[in-house]
Structures are given as C-alpha cells and as structure tokens.
Amino acid sequence: MKRDMRLQEPMARHTTFRIGGPAERFFVPSGIGDLRAFLEERPREDPITLLGAGSNLLVSDEGIRGTVIHLGAFQSVRVENERLLAGAGVMLPGLLQQLARDGLGGLEFLGGIPGTVGGGVRMNAGTEGGWIADRLLSVTYLDASGTLRRQRREEITFGYRQMALPRGACIVGAEFRLEPDDPMRIAERLRERMADRRKRQPVHLASAGCIFKNPPGDAAGRLIEAAGLKGARVGDAQVSSQHANFVVNRGKARAADVLSLVRRIQERVRQESGVELAFEIEMVGVFEKGAVS
Numbered sequence: 001m002k003r004d005m006r007l008q009e010p011m012a013r014h015t016t017f018r019i020g021g022p023a024e025r026f027f028v029p030s031g032i033g034d035l036r037a038f039l040e041e042r043p044r045e046d047p048i049t050l051l052g053a054g055s056n057l058l059v060s061d062e063g064i065r066g067t068v069i070h071l072g073a074f075q076s077v078r079v080e081n082e083r084l085l086a087g088a089g090v091m092l093p094g095l096l097q098q099l100a101r102d103g104l105g106g107l108e109f110l111g112g113i114p115g116t117v118g119g120g121v122r123m124n125a126g127t128e129g130g131w132i133a134d135r136l137l138s139v140t141y142l143d144a145s146g147t148l149r150r151q152r153r154e155e156i157t158f159g160y161r162q163m164a165l166p167r168g169a170c171i172v173g174a175e176f177r178l179e180p181d182d183p184m185r186i187a188e189r190l191r192e193r194m195a196d197r198r199k200r201q202p203v204h205l206a207s208a209g210c211i212f213k214n215p216p217g218d219a220a221g222r223l224i225e226a227a228g229l230k231g232a233r234v235g236d237a238q239v240s241s242q243h244a245n246f247v248v249n250r251g252k253a254r255a256a257d258v259l260s261l262v263r264r265i266q267e268r269v270r271q272e273s274g275v276e277l278a279f280e281i282e283m284v285g286v287f288e289k290g291a292v293s
C-alpha cells in the first residue's frame with residue numbers, strides 16, 4: 001500500500017487555532033506496522049512531531065521542519081470487563097458519547113475537551129473533575145526506534161498537564177478503567193458539563209483552550225482579567241472577553257500575533273501581580289530564539 005506522506009501540508013488545517021504554516025512532511029500511518037516501518041527507516045536527524053487533534057498547539061507561521069505524524073487512523077475502541085482500550089487517534093468527545101450510550105461511565109469529567117486519546121494522555125488532560133491519569137490503567141507506545149512497549153499507570157509519573165514518557169515515544173493506544181452506570185445519568189452529566197463550558201468558555205471560536213497553566217492557588221484567567229487585558233488584541237488574535245485565559249482567532253490571526261499578545265499578557269501580569277504565567281499550550285515549529293521560554 002502506498003504510504004500517506006504529504007509534502008508542505010498547511011498545519012492551519014490541523015489545529016483548532018486554525019493557525020500554522022506548512023509541515024515539511026505530514027505522515028498519516030495506516031496502522032502500527034506502517035508507523036513502525038517509518039520509525040525504523042527514518043534518518044535519526046529528521047525531527048518528528050506527533051499530532052492528535054491539534055487542540056493544544058500553536059504552530060509557527062514558518063511551519064514545522066521534519067515530519068509531523070498524525071495518528072488519525074488509530075481508531076480502535078474495545079471494551080472488555082469494564083476496561084476500555086482505545087486507539088490514540090480516537091476523539092474524546094465522540095468516545096464519551098459512545099460510552100454513555102453503552103452505559104459506561106467514569107470519564108465524563110473529560111467532557112468538552114476537543115482532543116484525542118493520545119493527546120489527552122500525553123497532556124494529562126483534565127478538568128476540575130480530575131485528570132485523565134486518574135482513570136488510566138496503561139499506555140502502549142512505540143519508542144523512537146519503533147519498538148512496541150506497554151507501561152502500567154503506576155510506572156509513569158504524571159503532573160499538571162504533563163507525563164513522563166521516553167523522548168520520541170509515540171502513544172498508539174491507552175487502557176482506562178470504566179464504571180457501569182445508567183446511560184441516562186451519564187448522558188445528563190455530559191450535558192451539564194457542556195452547558196457549563198458554553199457559559200464559561202468561547203467554545204464557538206477558534207482557540208487552543210487555556211493559554212496558561214493556573215499558578216498554584218490562583219487562576220490565570222483571574223490574573224489576566226485583573227490586569228485589564230480582557231478583549232486586548234494583536235491583529236486577529238484576541239483575549240476572549242468571555243474567559244481571559246483563552247486567546248481566540250477572530251479570523252486571520254498568525255502565530256506571530258498570538259505570540260506577541262501572550263508576551264504582553266505575561267509582562268502585564270508580572271507587573272501587576274508578580275506572577276510568572278507558564279504556557280499550557282505547546283509551541284511547535286520555528287519560533288524566534290527565546291520566544292517560547
């Protein structure tokens with residue numbers, strides 16, 4: 001079968017921010033065999049960027065050097081004895097709906113996170129209701145040389161929006177613990193979460209979710225609002241007037257606009273409250289030196 005390898009693929013098509021220049025190469029493996037063959041064959045100096053739904057990424061206007069690997073074909077979903085085995089490319093929103101219909105609860109707290117299973121695990125995605133790691137049993141990944149490995153939850157260290165996996169590890173699937181429940185009750189919990197999000201967050205506009213991590217004991221959104229930055233704008237990048245920790249793309253924002261806006265936010269919050277805001281989003285691609293510290 002011919003390998004799905006595209007050249008100069010515009011990354012704006014693959015990020016929820018709708019921002020990002022071209023990936024030098026964009027590879028969509030058809031399955032583990034295809035991915036493993038690519039990892040074994042590739043020149044070691046060729047950088048690799050893994051991509052889920054692109055919902056936590058700011059990709060530079062100049063694009064990404066090397067190969068972006070998109071795991072959209074890893075779509076398997078299997079439930080065995082209240083254990084869910086899901087492929088890395090499975091989208092969380094659709095998965096949660098399917099589990100609700102089947103009367104399988106436990107992951108509703110992830111409702112409204114527009115990412116994949118792989119990206120969710122890598123980011124240890126979470127809400128006030130918990131972290132994805134709370135329900136995780138194991139992660140299966142290909143290491144940088146293409147060897148398939150499985151690690152149990154207890155063997156992995158998780159933190160706020162991070163997990164420790166070997167460099168270059170490509171998550172192909174994950175296993176979660178579920179709890180059987182009444183489908184109506186699960187669906188109701190999901191509906192409540194979505195309604196709450198629509199009230200609090202600009203979910204109808206292009207963004208990458210929260211820009212900054214919440215500093216200990218405080219909320220980044222509160223600090224940004226207190227610094228008078230709600231609605232602040234650089235080009236088409238704007239601090240949401242609904243939730244100040246969201247920067248939204250009003251149409252034609254470039255990564256450079258977002259970067260200049262988030263630097264302004266960091267500076268003003270530092271001046272006003274002495275807090276150093278750290279990025280929750282990940283910056284990928286060619287940014288000027290020092291831009292992403």
Ligand SMILES: Cc1cc2nc3c(=O)[nH]c(=O)nc-3n(C[C@H](O)[C@H](O)[C@H](O)COP(=O)(O)OP(=O)(O)OC[C@H]3O[C@@H](n4cnc5c(N)ncnc54)[C@H](O)[C@@H]3O)c2cc1C
Pocket residue numbers: 016049050051052053054055056057071088112113114115116117118119120121122123124125126127169170171172201202203207208209210282
């Ligand atoms: C409207 C909105 C609301 C959001 N709300 C939340 C929220 O409540 N809580 C929250 O935690 N996040 C939230 N996010 C951010 C984002 O959805 C999460 O971080 C999500 O888990 C990212 O998943 P993804 O598949 O989009 O990953 P991507 O953004 O594509 O990638 C994120 C990181 O994971 C890596 N990665 C992706 N797939 C793999 C893989 N298979 N193997 C190894 N590494 C991989 C990437 O290289 C990158 O480093 C929100 C985003 C938006 C746009």
